[in-house]
Amino acid sequence: MREVYVLGVGLHPFGRFGDKDVIEIGREAVTNALRDAGIPWERVGAAYCGTVFAGPMGGNKVLAKVGLTGIPIMNVENACASGGSALRAAYQAIAGDFCDVALAFGMEKMPRGFIAGNPNDWFAGMGLAVNPQYFALKARWHMANFGTSEDQLVQVSVKNHRNGALNPFAMYRKEMSFEEIANSPMVNDPLRLLMLCAPNEGGAAVVLSTREVARQQSTELIKLAATVLGSPLYGTAEVPHISVSARVEAPTVTMTAAKEAYELAGIGPEDLDLVELQDTDSASEIIYSEELGLCERGEGGKLLDDGATEINGRIPVNVSGGLLSKGEPLGASALAQVAEVVWQLRGEAGSRQVKDARVGLTHVYGALGNCAVSVLQR
Amino acid sequence: MREVYVLGVGLHPFGRFGDKDVIEIGREAVTNALRDAGIPWERVGAAYCGTVFAGPMGGNKVLAKVGLTGIPIMNVENACASGGSALRAAYQAIAGDFCDVALAFGMEKMPRGFIAGNPNDWFAGMGLAVNPQYFALKARWHMANFGTSEDQLVQVSVKNHRNGALNPFAMYRKEMSFEEIANSPMVNDPLRLLMLCAPNEGGAAVVLSTREVARQQSTELIKLAATVLGSPLYGTAEVPHISVSARVEAPTVTMTAAKEAYELAGIGPEDLDLVELQDTDSASEIIYSEELGLCERGEGGKLLDDGATEINGRIPVNVSGGLLSKGEPLGASALAQVAEVVWQLRGEAGSRQVKDARVGLTHVYGALGNCAVSVLQR
Numbered sequence: 001m002r003e004v005y006v007l008g009v010g011l012h013p014f015g016r017f018g019d020k021d022v023i024e025i026g027r028e029a030v031t032n033a034l035r036d037a038g039i040p041w042e043r044v045g046a047a048y049c050g051t052v053f054a055g056p057m058g059g060n061k062v063l064a065k066v067g068l069t070g071i072p073i074m075n076v077e078n079a080c081a082s083g084g085s086a087l088r089a090a091y092q093a094i095a096g097d098f099c100d101v102a103l104a105f106g107m108e109k110m111p112r113g114f115i116a117g118n119p120n121d122w123f124a125g126m127g128l129a130v131n132p133q134y135f136a137l138k139a140r141w142h143m144a145n146f147g148t149s150e151d152q153l154v155q156v157s158v159k160n161h162r163n164g165a166l167n168p169f170a171m172y173r174k175e176m177s178f179e180e181i182a183n184s185p186m187v188n189d190p191l192r193l194l195m196l197c198a199p200n201e202g203g204a205a206v207v208l209s210t211r212e213v214a215r216q217q218s219t220e221l222i223k224l225a226a227t228v229l230g231s232p233l234y235g236t237a238e239v240p241h242i243s244v245s246a247r248v249e250a251p252t253v254t255m256t257a258a259k260e261a262y263e264l265a266g267i268g269p270e271d272l273d274l275v276e277l278q279d280t281d282s283a284s285e286i287i288y289s290e291e292l293g294l295c296e297r298g299e300g301g302k303l304l305d306d307g308a309t310e311i312n313g314r315i316p317v318n319v320s321g322g323l324l325s326k327g328e329p330l331g332a333s334a335l336a337q338v339a340e341v342v343w344q345l346r347g348e349a350g351s352r353q354v355k356d357a358r359v360g361l362t363h364v365y366g367a368l369g370n371c372a373v374s375v376l377q378r
Numbered sequence: 379m380r381e382v383y384v385l386g387v388g389l390h391p392f393g394r395f396g397d398k399d400v401i402e403i404g405r406e407a408v409t410n411a412l413r414d415a416g417i418p419w420e421r422v423g424a425a426y427c428g429t430v431f432a433g434p435m436g437g438n439k440v441l442a443k444v445g446l447t448g449i450p451i452m453n454v455e456n457a458c459a460s461g462g463s464a465l466r467a468a469y470q471a472i473a474g475d476f477c478d479v480a481l482a483f484g485m486e487k488m489p490r491g492f493i494a495g496n497p498n499d500w501f502a503g504m505g506l507a508v509n510p511q512y513f514a515l516k517a518r519w520h521m522a523n524f525g526t527s528e529d530q531l532v533q534v535s536v537k538n539h540r541n542g543a544l545n546p547f548a549m550y551r552k553e554m555s556f557e558e559i560a561n562s563p564m565v566n567d568p569l570r571l572l573m574l575c576a577p578n579e580g581g582a583a584v585v586l587s588t589r590e591v592a593r594q595q596s597t598e599l600i601k602l603a604a605t606v607l608g609s610p611l612y613g614t615a616e617v618p619h620i621s622v623s624a625r626v627e628a629p630t631v632t633m634t635a636a637k638e639a640y641e642l643a644g645i646g647p648e649d650l651d652l653v654e655l656q657d658t659d660s661a662s663e664i665i666y667s668e669e670l671g672l673c674e675r676g677e678g679g680k681l682l683d684d685g686a687t688e689i690n691g692r693i694p695v696n697v698s699g700g701l702l703s704k705g706e707p708l709g710a711s712a713l714a715q716v717a718e719v720v721w722q723l724r725g726e727a728g729s730r731q732v733k734d735a736r737v738g739l740t741h742v743y744g745a746l747g748n749c750a751v752s753v754l755q756r
Binding site for chain 1: 379420430434435438439441442443444445446447448449450451452453454455456457463466467470471473474475476606607608609610611612613614617619631634745746747748
């Protein structure tokens, strides 16, 4: 299997952009990534577009504006992991020797007020129809079991907005005070409005290549050392893969995907210099910090309190501002995490630069347990 | 790159099934393919679901009913080539050494009366909003240039319905007379109602594996010798890849994808024993017969008149009944073509069996020029 390198990254800012066409949002991200890679569109050998709401053939419509060369173009829909899935497909195109330069991109113009749950599902019938309801249940579980406090939930959001204020691509480019967040409207107890990320608009793109092509373009190589797509281990009701009674103790999809990514990259969580993870809400950052192995289970709140996840801490988390300050355009989200890590590894992150960052991890997790984890190294 | 083999195929019948859930349609196809492969769901190492209308995470919902084992699950949307794109992704998972058994499946419950065109596109503004309008333009072009007759358009549909009457999975399982088709209502001149395929419902699944796994399961191996996904070669308005004036003479996406597939498989069109191709309408079968190299450009009507494309002809086309008798559930369509070819190569096609079939080709082509071509060999 061939090694895979990041040749370039590009974003369209995250936010809300009125009537701006989602295809144009995608085009700008792709154009920026190609410019960063220093290659013309004619060199791309395969393209994978992650999107949920751009409509049929969204990726083809973007590339029709960038330049069509007859290459395979595939549109990928994997909810919150759409961008991460497109990245993995592009990774495999290079690693498996199907082409030498591959493009992963994603863009979204999220509808407002949409309902994620299917009204025919039993849990939606019970009233569990929108995401913050699930997030709140997980938050309460963590608080009950590990003593995580409402103050800590506020502090996650304080930190990520402080970071996001330094990120020109973030939606909320301003700090928010503890009081502002703690007094924002309650959405689903214990999660308040400013502890939840906004489904919004944006685009991101990543150009991958072989080592040979990457060396022609640059002397500073960024390796995509692993990219893993995981799903749940439940089996079926009749033939459980993990018994129902064992599920509480069983590893989560984030845990199993991270374990596989660490093994593929030949590293452990202790080797990481920064992490971009799925902070759809404040509690998720604490929970996934644990599941990714940045600390023991139940220690996520302490990790935060100790300042370890700050930009200058032991293991900076969401230095980009995370989803809490950027918002979450599903198809672009994971690819924007990769862009942030690449800028950090190159030393190009300006006022939010993590000192001497060499290894970074990205993580998205979403509907039905799809989870994408990647490891980048310089 | 490793060789890839078809371990099993399975369908859910094509047609219209009232309130039956699209996820259940997909589940039945997957279960049938796994049974045909002779392996339990626990052995599948990666899964790719092609669908346009099943809604977010459709593939994950199907596999939640079949059995969840933590594997990568990716949902692919590529319009008419959705199933073909899922097949290619599964092919690459095996060929690229990412897993030993991969599943491609697709299912659809097509909405009735949907408009394919975006009302904001200039051609939709001109009134070109539904597919039969494009098909009719291509048909008229072919008639004007090569003398293809309305009678020949009728005969394509007569042949495919005669074949479809022999296929228990087809939507219309009955023969239709020349008069019945020739007198059916005009939809878009020269295409009449019974010369157009129905967007409908159905499911299909294909299990792929390495040669090693395939040999453990069977002594009669069916090789997926090539699977290609192509897109247009147009470049951009500013930087054309093919000049506008050259486009009339330039190879179509079907031509370039077929050429690549033949090269990968090490064969030519003269080696084919049967072809399943994108007969969304009668004229398309004639046009794609030419573009796939079954005859010279302009000779498609003659190929039909000579009886060459009949089940017992020189190069049988759409012995399954094609889309004209099966209908077109986008995500399942290409995978059902593969199932037909596999049955034919195994000698399991009953009353529509092509004598001693050894090599078959499948072809889908759809919106924005996505085209998937595969070659299967025993």
